[in-house]
Amino acid sequence: MKTFKKSLLIFSAFLITFFGEIAVNLACGGEIDPYDYYISYFHNNIEGDEYSPFAYNQMVYLNSETDVASEPDINSREWARFLHVKNEDVLKVMYKTDSATNVKLVNLDGNISQLPDSLQENSFIQALGKRKASLKYYQFAKSCEPLANVTFNLWDATPRDTTAMAAKAREGLKLTTAEKDDFLKLRYAYQTERMFHFAGMHAESKSTYETHIKTSKINSAVKGWALALYAGSIRRLGNPDEAAFLFSKVFASNPERRIQAYKNYYYTSSPVQGALKYASTNNEKANIWAINGFGNADSGIESMNKVYGYEPKSLLNGTLLVREVNKLEQNLIQANDIAKIGYNYYFSDNDNPKYKDSLKNVNLKHLNEIRNFALKLAAEKKYPQPELGTLIAAYLSWMENNDPLALNYLATLKPEQLSERLRDQYRIIDLLIKAKNIKKGNTFNENGLLPTLKWLDEKRFAENKNQPYEQYYDNADKRFSRTTRNFYQQILAPAYLKMGDTAKAALAMVKGDLNRKTLKENSLFQNMSYESINFWQKYLSPKSMQGLAVYKTKAMGNDVTALLASALNQLKNDDFYELYGTTYLRTHQYDKAVQMFAKVSVGYHYFAPENWYGDGENTKLYANPFIETINDFPKKYVTAKASITKKTFAAEMLRLQKLTVSDKKNAALYYYRMANAVYQTGYFGNSWFLISYDWSSYDNSNPAKYVYDGDYKKAQTAKAWYLKARALSTNADFKAKCTFMLAKCLQKQIIMNANPLSFYYYDKKDIKWRNFIKANYNNPYLKELRFDYTKTPFYAIAASECSYLGDFIRPKSQ
Secondary structure (H helix, E strand, C coil), X not given: CHHHHHHHHHHHHHHHHHHHCCCECCCCCCCCCCCXXXXXXXXXXXXXXXXXXXXXXXXXCCCCCCCCCCHHHHHHHHHHHHHCCCHHXXXXXXXXXXXXXXXXXXXXXXXXXXXXXXXXXXXXXXHHHHCHXXXXXXXXXXXXXXXXXXXXXXXXXXXXXXXXXXXXXXXXXXXXXXXXXXXXXXXXXXXXHHHXXXXXXXXXHHHHHHHHHCCCCCCCCHHHHHHHHHHHHHHHCCCHHHHHXXXXXXXXXXXXXXXXXXXXXXXXXXXXXXXXXXXXXXXXXXXXXXXXXXXXXXXXXXXXHHHHHHCCCCCHHHHHHHHHHHHHHHHHCCCCHHHCCCHHHHCCCCCCHHHHHHHHXXXXXXXXXXXXXXXXXXXXXXXXXXXXXXXXHHHHHHHCCCHHHHHHHHHCCCHHHCCHHHHHHHHHHHHHHHCHHHHCCCCCCHHHHHHHHHHHHHHHHHHHCCCCCCCCCCCCCCHHHHHHHHHHHHHHHXXXXXXXXXXXXXXXXXXXXXXXXXXXXXXXXXXXXXXXXXXXXXXXXXXXHHHHHXXXXXXXXXXXXXXXXXXXXXXXXXXXXXXXXXXXXXXXXXXXXXXXXXXXXXXXXXXXXXXXXXXXXHXXXXXXXXXXXXXXXXXXXXXXXXXXXXXXXXXXXXXHHHHHHHCHHXXXXXXXXXXXXXXXXXXXXXXXXXXXXCCCCCHHHCCCCCCCHHHHCCCHHHHHHHHHHHHCCCCHHHHHHHHHHHHHHHHHCCCCCCCHHXXXXXXXXXXXXXXXXXXXXXXXXXHHXXXXXXXXXXXXXXXXXXXXXXXXCCCCCC
C-alpha cells in the first residue's frame, strides 16, 4: 500500500497535469530557421556571391540550392551572339513559352505567320525563319526535352523511355556528323550524348563526348554541361575517382552547374586523394580541396592550407576562411537566456561543465589556428583582398574577449579604402568592440553607438523593403536583419536588464524585431518575435510598464532612448495597456489594474487558450476563478456566458479588497473568496490565463523565475489569504476548508526541480525523490486536518472526493 500511496502522491502533484491535462497553448517558439540557428555577426557573403551556396550551414546540405549563374541566361546569350538577335527574345522563346506554343514551334516549317503576332515580332523567331539549319537544331533539341525531363514522383515513378531516347541519340549522331557549323555541331553532339546517357548507354555517351565534344575548338558553356554527363558515364563505367575529378572541373568552369557538380562529386564517394590522382595543375588541385572543404562541417584548416598553397589568389580562400569563422560563431557565441534563437540553445547535448570546458578549449585552439591563417593571408598580400584577413583577426579576437588586440587589428585598416562589404563588416566589428562594456552590464555611453545603430536600421530596412510580412525559410539574405536583432537582443537588452532597467531592455527587444519602417497593422505583438513576446509577457512588472510609459514620451529626441522608444510609439495601445493591467493583477494592485483595462478598446479580444483536442465550440477555454474545487484535476473550465475576463476579474477583486476593510464582520469570507481566486489563477487552476500567457507541462518542475511565479507556481498569496481567512473565522467547517487549501498551497511549494518525465520514471533511491516524498508526507496542514477537523462536514466530503487526502491523512490503522 505504501508504494501505491507514493504513486498517488505523484499523480496528484504532477502526472495528472502532465499526461491528463488538456493541452493548452504550450510555451514554444516557431520552427528553426535554417539560416538563423546560431548567433552570427560575421556575414557569410563578405567575399561576394560566387560561392555563396557553399557558405557554412549545418542545418541544410547547402546554404542555397540556387546556382549563382543562370543556365537559361547563359545559353540565351550564346544563341543571341550566334544569330545576332536580342538575349531576351531567345530567353522568351526557349524557356518561357507554354506547351501549346512549343508544339507550334517544333512543327514550324519556316513560315512564322502561323505564330501569334507577339512571336512573329521576336528577333529569335525571325532569325530561325531565315536560318533553316538553326531551326532544324532547335526543333531537334525540343523533341529531346520530353524524353529527358521526366519528373520523378515517388508515388508514380514513370520510367524514362530508354528505347525512344536511344533512337533519338542515333538520330542525333547522324545530325552531328553531317553538321558543318561548329556552334550547331557542338549542340547536336551534346543532345546526342545526353540521350545516350539517360538511356543508360554510357559507353556510347562516353564515345560521343570523346569524339565530338572534347576536341571542339569552340568556347561554349555547353562543353561544361557535356563534361558533367561524361563524368557521370565515367562513374557508371566503374571509375569514381576520375569521375570526381571531372565533376570538380565542371564545378570550376560552370557556375550555372556548380551545385549539381558539387553534389555529383560527393555521389562518387571518392576520397580526396582519389580525385587528386588526375589533377595536373594547381588550379585543379585547389578546386578539389575546396570542394572537400565545403563539404566539411568540422575543422577545415587542412583544405584552407591546401587551397591557399595552390592558388593564393583564388576567391575560394576567402569563402573557406569565412566558413571557419561561422563555425566558430556557432561553437563559441552563446545565446542569452532572454532571447534564445533556437531549440539547440534550450537543450544541450551535455551539461557536464568539464565537457563544456573541454569543448570550449578545443574551439579556442581552432580559433587561434584560423586567426593565424587570416593574418598570413593579410601579411602576404597574395589574396585580392588581404584586408579580409585583418578583419577576421579582429573579429576572432573580439570573440576571444581580447578587445585590445581586436582594436589593434582594426587600427591598421582604413575603412574608407575598403570595398563596401568589407567596410560594412568593419563597422559591425567596431560596434561589437565598443559594446563590450555594455555586454558586461557596466555603465556605458549608449549615444556613442547611435550613428552605427541608425546605419544598421537603414541596412535592414533596405533588405526587407520588398519582402512580404509572412516569410518562412527564405531568410538567407537577411544578414543585416539578423545582425541588428542579435545586437539589440543578445547584447543591449541583457545589459539593460543587468543594470536594472527592464523597461529599456523591453524596448531593445522590440527594436531588434522591427525590420521595416512600416509595421504590420501597427499591432504590438504582431510585430514581435516569439522571444520578444515571451520577454514582455514574463519579465515586465508594473514598475517596468511605468518606465515604458515614460519612455513613450521621449521618442522625439536624437539619442538611443528616442531610437528605441520611437518604435513603440508606432504601435497600438491596446496590447500595451492589456499587459499593463495584467502586471497589476499579478501584484494584486486591483485598483490600478481596473484603470489600465479601462484604457483598452471595448472590442478587444482578451487572451483565451484553446483545447488542442477539442472541436467546434469546445476548443476555447473560459475562466472563472471564483468557483470552489476540491481537486485541481480535471480543471473545471466554464462556459463562455459564465466566464470572467481580466477586466471583470480586476473589478471583482477590487470590490472584495475594499470589503475586507469596510465589512470586517465578513472579512474571513472575503479573504477566502480572494484566496480561491488567486489560487485558480496559478498553474494548477482553471484561470491560469488571467495572469499568464502560456502554459507548459514543464512549468511546475522549474524553479520560480518571474515576478508572478510566487503566485503562479507556489500559491504564496493564496496561502497568505487562506491563513487570514482561517484566523478571522470561528467556524470549524470553514477553518477545515481553509486548512485543506493551505495544504494544497504548501504542496505547490514542494518542487523536486527535475525533468518532468523523471516523475514518471523515478528512481526510488534518488535522494531528491526521497526528500520530495518526505516533504509531502510531512505537510503540517495535512496533520492539522487529520487531528483537528475530522468531525467537520467538509472533511468527510473532501476525504471522499480527493484521493490525495484520502490516502495521506487517513490514519494508518484504516
